[in-house]
Amino acid sequence: MTERDITGRTRIYGILADPIHHVKTPEVMNALFARHGVDGVLVPFHVTADGLATLLSGLRRMENFGGFIATVPHKTAMLDLCDVAEPEARLIGAVNCVRREPGGSMTGAMLDGIGFVEGLRAAGYDPAERSVYLAGAGGAAKAIAFALAGAGIARIAIANRSRDKAEALGAALAAARPDLPVSVAGFSPEGEDLVINATSLGMRPDDPPPLDLGALQADQVVAEVIMDPERTPLLKAAAARGCRTQPGRPMLASQIELMARHMRAIS
């Protein structure tokens, strides 16, 4: 998409965030559009929480608008603003990608967790039938937990500093998937096949570890949601102990494709 390529026929896509300046989605999505020959462009829309509903009403009337990605702080609010939400989004209570239907109706999806699972699969690892240790019980953890449940894992153990949040996520998961064994775990990931950090611990150099690094075993797969730094202390420790590791960035690449597909920019 060069300047000459944006014409009156180009479809518009957006990313809604506050703040906006740090988002990387325009570069990544526009590169994907270029690779697929899509006559579309994704542009940043900076909107605060109290302007979100009004902007959304306006975007319903933009006939050549294909949809948008919602990120911080809009994911939770978007669920109620959509006309239709996919089951995964309703379960998680958040939306991060919205398709504008002809006529202006908005269909929301939550692709954070599915992007994570697709990233694992793209790296050749299928989480089906595996046991999972999940560190974290916030938004990212919730999305990943539901996506893993949908991907057919054998069981999941959730660990969180405030235990009541882990219990709440476990209860929500058990309610949605009564046949999935769910438990609350402590600091050690011992004995589980797939070990996931879905907390923000590891972004800063002086963060404590999100789980007991000393308990990692060589037959475990260790996955990270943090994208920056690319090699977190957890991933370094896991690699040193002979574990297979999965960094956070492939999740983004997988998710961008899922988003483009949800917005029907690509098929």
Place this chain on the structure above:
Amino acid sequence: MTERDITGRTRIYGILADPIHHVKTPEVMNALFARHGVDGVLVPFHVTADGLATLLSGLRRMENFGGFIATVPHKTAMLDLCDVAEPEARLIGAVNCVRREPGGSMTGAMLDGIGFVEGLRAAGYDPAERSVYLAGAGGAAKAIAFALAGAGIARIAIANRSRDKAEALGAALAAARPDLPVSVAGFSPEGEDLVINATSLGMRPDDPPPLDLGALQADQVVAEVIMDPERTPLLKAAAARGCRTQPGRPMLASQIELMARHMRAIS
């Protein structure tokens, strides 16, 4: 503006139209942005007349939105939707360019006529003190008449197929500029310095001429608002009679700069 250049920091500008697919402004404005090193991108927003007010409310809440160009069929409706309109826009009763102020207030301007006058000046012709024959009394003619009045012409004669529209424009002009001699003219432009076609006659091969081509004289300057075809039958006839001619396209180039300046994309 290449795909890599659209980032979270890029400011957004729009063109609002219905239909949208034929607009050329994205190409022209984005090329101007590139020449001036502006980190901005202009994209097409397709909106129908009954969606305009709602979209505008939404755009007020888009914090990184710099403004937009309004074209068919939105120019008249935009006047009342703006919070502030420049004097020229109020006189003409239409707005074709809107700046979004920080906080969301919208300031409208009407630059069609000023763009036409700037195009003449850029070609080395100053209409000050000249007598003008203006064919047409629609939106384009109105904008040009008021801009010429502001540029200090000596007098203006307005010709139109339906004479009452010419009289109405003449009366509006006389009310705004009591010292400007205004008259209603017939089919012949004889005796005026500057002859302008502001009708759409000449766009199609079988259109009748907008004025009496046989009355053109070598000392006249003949200007056209039609951009496509670039050389209309009027311009060809004028050139054959030794007149200096001014095609419609330079008006667009001048106007694009005025628009970029009104939206504060360039200074």
